[in-house]
Amino acid sequence: MDHSRVPVLEALQEFRRRGDVVYGPPGHKQGRGVDPRVADVVGLDVFRSDVLSLNGLDDRRQSQEMLGQAQDLMADAVGAERAFFSTCGSSLSVKTAMLAVAGPGEKLLVSRNAHKSVIAAVVVNGVEPIWVHPKFDAGRHLAHPPEPDDVRRRLREHPDAKGMLLITPTDWGTCADVAGVARVCHEFDVPLIVDEAWGAHFPFHPELPAWGMDAEADLVVTSVHKMGGAIEQSSVFHLQYDRVSPEVLKQREDLLGTTSASSLVYATLDGWRRQMVEHGHVLLDAALCRAERVRSAVGDLPGLRPMGREVVKEGLAADVDPLKIAIDVRDLGITGMQAAEWLRAHRHVDVGGSDTCRINASLTHADDDETEEVLLGALRALADSADSIERQPPVRLPASPALELEQALLPRDAFFAPVEHVPAEHAAGRISAETISPYPPGVPVVAPGEVVTDGVLDYLRSGVDHGVLIPDAADPTLRTLRVVART
Ligand SMILES: Cc1ncc(COP(=O)(O)O)c(C=O)c1O
Incomplete structure (x- = not known):
């Protein structure tokens, strides 16, 4: 394929050269109506290039198919069979990927070192998560992704699981044996989804950790904005083999995605692929x-x-x-x-x-x-x-078993259940109705449906005293917790 081509960028360049006048969104009309004080800060070019694909970059019939071409080039560049661009970050792509493999009420193995967007997907999609616990590194107080044998054990226990979601690399850069986990999943004939939000650069250098597609995962999600060169919210799905249907993926993406995708995101994804193929x-x-x-x-x-x-x-x-x-x-x-x-x-x-x-x-x-x-x-x-720098009393870090909480209710059932707010002192033994994620990195310590313990509360509250932020909890100070009401 001709990787010097950048179909979306070229269409954008052509749109600007023609000087089309648009009578649809965005209402700023390529910067004509932008407040100069805004343009002063972010630059007028951002607005000039902010144009929809339909009746903007392309015609009503989308006859140029520039997005399809750009996606085909991306797939070719990274060794995937198919690639799909998403403009809503991996937070949304990961939900779509999970939904493409397991629908409401179905089981999906999920490594528990998941980003909060994965826990949100479990709630929104109504999937039954079969947690695969990460490897806890007590000395470093770090969780690394689970190993192939952990996945095999859980698949044996749950042969009706529809697939596995692995999160690798972690925010701290440690990686799973993706090839090993893929082999195990394929032994059970289920697909492996990899949330490789932090690994968009992996395909482009052999000294980087193995890239999910090379390691035989079925569906890989990346956030190109994290370690790559496209703008915020740029995410790509990569697909191979026949365990996940591209049609199903596309239709489920359509359930969640925006109808006003940002051409800026598409154009910068296109440009990143060309840059990496040529100079990566x-x-x-x-x-x-x-x-x-x-x-x-x-x-x-x-x-x-x-x-x-x-x-x-x-x-x-x-x-x-x-x-x-x-x-x-x-x-x-x-x-x-x-x-x-x-x-x-x-x-x-x-x-x-x-x-x-x-x-x-x-x-x-x-x-x-x-x-x-x-x-x-x-x-x-x-x-x-x-x-x-002022000394603080230490955060009370729990031993790893204390972080593996009992799952008493499905996350979705707990999230949508009648709730009450209880003082933290009375929360142990109660079922959480909320996600509690120190942020960053945003890996939930407590997910909806899990039973709160004194050990975890002590850890979280001593963290808050040190300035750990818990933005998703109803009470970010954790003086109270939102728990499932007792009937
Ligand atoms: C492992 C992982 N998956 C998904 C996401 C969500 O990605 P995005 O910020 O592109 O929505 C993050 C964000 O930090 C993440 O760390």
């Missing part, structure tokens, strides 16, 4: 060298412990994305959240994530010598200044 290897080579340099320099700083390949061993992770620089800061006597806040306030450096133990900086093809030096300079300053 060189760009990612440079990023990998940079990441190695950064990791080694951070390791020389007092009190900072960057995570590397030592985490790759049986019972922990199967692989790790070298471009994720996860740094344990506990030896500085502070939490990751404090480190993140200090870096932003004192060095204008915004890290990608933080939790009680660590911070996380993602490097991509976009980094250069300047961003490398900014990051290292800021981390040096953090190590030098840590003594001046």
